[in-house]
Amino acid sequence: xxxxxxxxxxxxxxxxxxxxxxxxxxxxxxxxxxxxxxxxxxxxxxxxxxxxxxxxxxxxxxxxxxxxxxxxxxxxxxxxxxxxxxxxxxxxxxxxxxxxxxxxxxxxxxxx
Amino acid sequence: xxxxxxxxxxxxxxxxxxxxxxxxxxxxxxxxxxxxxxxxxxxxxxxxxxxxxxxxxxxxxxxxxxxxxxxxxxxxxxxxxxxxxxxxxxxxxxxxxxxxxxxxxxxxxxxxxx
Numbered sequence: 001x002x003x004x005x006x007x008x009x010x011x012x013x014x015x016x017x018x019x020x021x022x023x024x025x026x027x028x029x030x031x032x033x034x035x036x037x038x039x040x041x042x043x044x045x046x047x048x049x050x051x052x053x054x055x056x057x058x059x060x061x062x063x064x065x066x067x068x069x070x071x072x073x074x075x076x077x078x079x080x081x082x083x084x085x086x087x088x089x090x091x092x093x094x095x096x097x098x099x100x101x102x103x104x105x106x107x108x109x110x111x112x
Numbered sequence: 113x114x115x116x117x118x119x120x121x122x123x124x125x126x127x128x129x130x131x132x133x134x135x136x137x138x139x140x141x142x143x144x145x146x147x148x149x150x151x152x153x154x155x156x157x158x159x160x161x162x163x164x165x166x167x168x169x170x171x172x173x174x175x176x177x178x179x180x181x182x183x184x185x186x187x188x189x190x191x192x193x194x195x196x197x198x199x200x201x202x203x204x205x206x207x208x209x210x211x212x213x214x215x216x217x218x219x220x221x222x223x224x225x226x
Contacts, residue, residue: 032213043202045217
């Protein structure tokens with residue numbers, strides 16, 4: 001069945017360092033890959049996304065890469081700041097269904 | 113002028129009761145969703161409606177019944193509440209007509225069943 005694996009489940013980095021979160025999806029029909037940030041007690045908020053016809057996308061300190069052959073996509077955060085601390089979710093949307101399969105989340109802690 | 117809103121924000125109730133959660137979006141989207149986030153933070157889709165038509169119905173107990181009176185509203189009614197129903201329920205919306213996939217989430221409803 002459809003599945004998205006996300007690693008690591010927790011990640012601690014020093015302020016200013018980079019953080020990388022990786023996801024693997026199972027359905028080759030997936031064509032849209034969003035990343036959500038969820039702060040404690042808040043709603044998930046879209047921070048960046050990528051479509052299957054693009055290999056990389058960058059928005060300031062955040063970038064996402066996609067390897068369709070390997071069915072991998074990753075979130076890269078550079079120059080991390082304490083306010084980047086949150087739970088990050090990857091997701092894959094199945095073509096034509098508008099249904100997201102979410103990863104299990106990564107709790108990122110940025111240590112000041 | 114919150115884009116996706118839910119009521120109530122918190123809901124504490126006893127086992128066996130029936131309760132409803134309401135969701136409204138003012139983004140002009142045509143598709144709405146209900147997600148359940150459990151204590152381990154797993155986000156799992158439950159239902160989705162497109163223009164009042166049910167398009168996604170995951171394996172959810174039939175004690176859960178969604179209703180969409182119009183494309184701006186999606187409600188969730190839960191009968192005979194059980195302890196395992198305790199979770200945060202998120203509503204979300206997107207625009208299928210626009211051909212975009214972005215989903216916007218509401219603030220969540222924290223349901224506690226005692």
